[in-house]
Amino acid sequence: xxxxxxxxxxxxxxxxxxxxxxxxxxxxxxxxxxxxxxxxxxxxxxxxxxxxxxxxxxxxxxxxxxxxxxxxxxxxxxxxxxxxxxxxxxxxxxxxxxxxxxxxxxxxxxxxx
Amino acid sequence: xxxxxxxxxxxxxxxxxxxxxxxxxxxxxxxxxxxxxxxxxxxxxxxxxxxxxxxxxxxxxxxxxxxxxxxxxxxxxxxxxxxxxxxxxxxxxxxxxxxxxxxxxxxxxxxxxx
Numbered sequence: 001x002x003x004x005x006x007x008x009x010x011x012x013x014x015x016x017x018x019x020x021x022x023x024x025x026x027x028x029x030x031x032x033x034x035x036x037x038x039x040x041x042x043x044x045x046x047x048x049x050x051x052x053x054x055x056x057x058x059x060x061x062x063x064x065x066x067x068x069x070x071x072x073x074x075x076x077x078x079x080x081x082x083x084x085x086x087x088x089x090x091x092x093x094x095x096x097x098x099x100x101x102x103x104x105x106x107x108x109x110x111x112x113x
Numbered sequence: 114x115x116x117x118x119x120x121x122x123x124x125x126x127x128x129x130x131x132x133x134x135x136x137x138x139x140x141x142x143x144x145x146x147x148x149x150x151x152x153x154x155x156x157x158x159x160x161x162x163x164x165x166x167x168x169x170x171x172x173x174x175x176x177x178x179x180x181x182x183x184x185x186x187x188x189x190x191x192x193x194x195x196x197x198x199x200x201x202x203x204x205x206x207x208x209x210x211x212x213x214x215x216x217x218x219x220x221x222x223x224x225x226x227x
Contacts, residue, residue, distance in 0.1 A: 006155075034215055043117075043203065043218040044156065089155050099144065099207050100169055101216060103155030 002027040002094040006104025014112050019080055021107045023090035024072040032093040033066060033073045034101070039086045048075070077109075085111045115140050117206050117219035125225045126194050134189040134222045138206030144168075145187040146216060147179060150201040162187050163209050191224075199226045 003026040013019045025033075031052040036044035050057045050064045050073065057064050061080075066073040077084055087108050091101040118137045126132050138145050144163045148156035158171035162181035181187045185206075191198055201223050205216035 036218075043220045046215050046217065049215055091155075099146070099209070099216060100158050100161065100171070101146070101148075101156070101205075102158070106153075106155050 002030060002092055002102040004090060004092050004102050004104040006090050006107060008107060009105065010108045010110070012110045012112060013080055015080060015082060017080055019077045019084070019109055019111075021075045021088055021090070021109070022072060023074070023092075023104050024070075025092040025102075026071070027092070027094045028068075028071060029095035030092040031095055033064070034091050034093075035064060035075050036089045036091065036103075037086045038089065038106075044089060080111045082111050082113055085109060117204060117217055119202075119204050119219035119222050121222060122220070123223045123225075125227060127227055128194055128196060130194050131190065131192045132194060132224060134191075134202050134204075134224070135186065136189070136204030136206075136219055137186045138204075139217050142206035142208050142217070143185050144207045144209040145181060145185065146205045146207070147187070147189045148203040148205065148218075149173070150203055150221070152200070156203055159189070194226045196226050199224060 006023045034049035037047045038044045061078045063076040087106045089106050090104040117139050120135045146161040147159040150156040159173050160170040161168045165181045176192045178190045201221045203221045204219045207216045
């Protein structure tokens with residue numbers, strides 16, 4: 001089955017700097033890759049996603065890149081702000097009828113003022 | 114436009130007991146998935162319901178069962194509770210069919226088994 005590895009497990013950056021979180025997946029047939037942000041005690045929130053036929057997608061300060069050949073995808077956050085502090089999860093959806101999300105282990109991002 | 118809702122918010126049960134958790138999907142969504150999130154880990158897929166049937170199941174024992182109603186809401190039942198069942202249980206809704214359009218999570222039910 002699909003397996004998703006996420007790195008780093010913790011990341012600390014200065015406010016205003018950029019943050020990058022990387023994930024690799026095992027199932028080459030996976031076709032959809034969402035990213036979720038989870039603040040302490042709250043639900044995971046979908047912040048950006050990318051399909052397998054696209055290499056890059058941007059939404060304001062957030063971007064995701066996908067390298068299908070290498071089977072890895074990354075989340076880029078620019079001009080980081082204190083409110084970006086949270087746990088971020090990448091996920092992959094294996095090909096098939098069910099929209100099953102396979103999550104990475106999470107990255108705790110801390111933005112230092 | 115109502116988002117995904119879950120009840121109850123918190124629950125404390127004793128080993129061996131049974132529990133039922135409830136989920137109402139986002140308006141317009143017809144598919145409900147359940148996930149278990151242990152502390153400090155990513156959510157783990159339990160199963161998914163569409164058209165009132167279990168569509169796919171993750172690596173969870175038969176003690177975990179579910180149901181979907183005609184209005185698309187769903188229940189998760191766990192029998193013979195173990196201490197290891199303590200976790201945040203998340204419900205996510207989405208629209209079927211086709212490529213995944215993004216699953217939207219509810220606030221979760223925090224289950225503590227003592």
